[in-house]
Amino acid sequence: MKRISFFLLAVAILAGIVAYMPHASGQSDGDSSPIYGVKIPAGYRDWKLIAVNNLLIPGKVDQLRGQFGNDIAIKAYKEGTLPFPDGATIVAIHWNRVPSEFNNKVLDPAFPGAQSLVVASRMNIQIMVKDSKKYAATGGWGFADFTGEKPGDKALHETCFPCHIPAKDHDYVFAHYSP
Amino acid sequence: MKRISFFLLAVAILAGIVAYMPHASGQSDGDSSPIYGVKIPAGYRDWKLIAVNNLLIPGKVDQLRGQFGNDIAIKAYKEGTLPFPDGATIVAIHWNRVPSEFNNKVLDPAFPGAQSLVVASRMNIQIMVKDSKKYAATGGWGFADFTGEKPGDKALHETCFPCHIPAKDHDYVFAHYSP
Numbered sequence: 001m002k003r004i005s006f007f008l009l010a011v012a013i014l015a016g017i018v019a020y021m022p023h024a025s026g027q028s029d030g031d032s033s034p035i036y037g038v039k040i041p042a043g044y045r046d047w048k049l050i051a052v053n054n055l056l057i058p059g060k061v062d063q064l065r066g067q068f069g070n071d072i073a074i075k076a077y078k079e080g081t082l083p084f085p086d087g088a089t090i091v092a093i094h095w096n097r098v099p100s101e102f103n104n105k106v107l108d109p110a111f112p113g114a115q116s117l118v119v120a121s122r123m124n125i126q127i128m129v130k131d132s133k134k135y136a137a138t139g140g141w142g143f144a145d146f147t148g149e150k151p152g153d154k155a156l157h158e159t160c161f162p163c164h165i166p167a168k169d170h171d172y173v174f175a176h177y178s179p
Numbered sequence: 180m181k182r183i184s185f186f187l188l189a190v191a192i193l194a195g196i197v198a199y200m201p202h203a204s205g206q207s208d209g210d211s212s213p214i215y216g217v218k219i220p221a222g223y224r225d226w227k228l229i230a231v232n233n234l235l236i237p238g239k240v241d242q243l244r245g246q247f248g249n250d251i252a253i254k255a256y257k258e259g260t261l262p263f264p265d266g267a268t269i270v271a272i273h274w275n276r277v278p279s280e281f282n283n284k285v286l287d288p289a290f291p292g293a294q295s296l297v298v299a300s301r302m303n304i305q306i307m308v309k310d311s312k313k314y315a316a317t318g319g320w321g322f323a324d325f326t327g328e329k330p331g332d333k334a335l336h337e338t339c340f341p342c343h344i345p346a347k348d349h350d351y352v353f354a355h356y357s358p
Contacts, residue, residue: 046253049228052243054276054296057286064231066245066357074225095357097233103353106345107236117233119357166285174282178245178274178298 033144034154038129040146041070044091048074051178054097064119067092067175072130083140083171088130090173095119123147126160128173139164139172212323213333217308219325220249223270227253230357233276243298246271246354251309262319262350267309269352274298302326305339307352318343318351 032039047068055063069077073088096119103116124147132140143160145152164172211218226247234242248256252267275298282295303326311319322339324331343351 046227048225049245049247052231052245052274052298053279054233054243054294056294056296057290058292060290064233064243064357066228066231068228093357095231100232102345110342111236111239113237115233115235117235118355119231122358163289166281176297178243178272179301 031149031151033127033142033146033151033157035157036129036135036138036142036144038127038142038144040125040127040144040149041089041091044068044070044089045093047091049178050074050077050090051175053175055094061123062097063094063123064097064117065092065094077177083132084130084173086130086132086140090128090175092126092175094123094125096121096123124152139168141172210328210330212306212321212325212330212336214336215308215314215317215321215323217306217321217323219304219306219323219328220268220270223247223249223268224272226270228357229253229256229269230354232354234273240302241276242273242302243276243296244271244273256356262311263309263352265309265311265319269307269354271305271354273302273304275300275302303331318347320351 047070050067050069053065055061068091070089072085073090076084076088097117098120100116100118107114124145127144129142130140135142138161145156167174226249229246229248232244234240247270249268251264252269255263255267276296277299279295279297286293303324306323308321309319314321317340324335346353
């Protein structure tokens with residue numbers, strides 16, 4: 001019995017160390033986010049669309065955004081399952097919103113003053129991965145923010161969870177399904 | 180030989196009648212568009228996303244839009260194939276763009292004046308189906324505009340192709356792939 005207890009204790013300690021490791025390092029290993037160790041999931045641009053939205057922060061941000069879900073996330077959205085099950089992954093692409101000179105020119109005769117705004121380059125992507133045990137301290141979510149292939153720094157990633165706390169009633173996820 | 184010629188003539192006439200039928204009636208049969216006879220394709224909300232954009236027509240329209248492609252359309256976009264091959268289908272969902280009171284409230288302390296704009300109800304959907312023979316007179320595209328399950332009238336559908344003519348260099352399709 002003692003031996004089993006010691007074994008379980010050792011496993012628990014090891015699990016604790018492993019779970020803590022990404023926090024302890026606080027550094028990206030190049031292709032994963034600091035704190036959380038989240039990588040860019042393969043093929044996410046082809047995932048199903050959750051929602052589209054537009055964020056304007058005066059003088060700072062003018063973005064068209066699309067959130068994409070893997071099959072676990074999409075199923076949860078469609079069935080209204082909260083909290084999201086482990087394995088649910090959401091990737092938000094943030095594109096800069098710019099006027100389309102071409103569209104505006106051809107639309108204007110029919111609709112004076114028409115403004116067609118389209119996406120230009122990507123600004124960044126943000127990722128949420130659900131693992132209720134691994135990320136228990138942050139609502140069960142691991143976060144990542146990448147610009148191109150490069151994850152943001154630790155200071156940036158320390159802002160992810162606090163920013164998402166107001167969305168607690170929707171399991172910390174701001175995006176609702178666009179019908 | 181005469182018999183074969185007559186047979187071919189009969190086939191050609193019949194084909195002509197069948198091809199012309201949707202034009203001749205000019206009426207929707209309830210679940211397909213007038214002029215073109217295009218129906219809502221099953222499952223399109225789960226298709227891959229082509230692009231997101233935002234259309235503002237002062238006093239008339241404020242929409243977030245998403246274009247979805249079937250596999251033929253997505254392949255053509257990714258490979259830069261123009262014109263789009265027969266069978267390519269694009270569905271654009273037009274949602275009304277509205278401020279998110281919830282998001283704005285929680286964002287404002289960190290980003291004063293922040294405006295999060297999200298989708299409300301759908302306004303309509305628009306569909307383009309490529310069939311270079313059937314729709315030869317309209318750039319190879321059949322068009323449809325549905326509000327809910329109901330197709331718009333003939334007068335509305337008469338505006339589809341003329342509106343798309345300026346996008347001729349992109350095979351009459353305005354939407355470019357959002358990277």
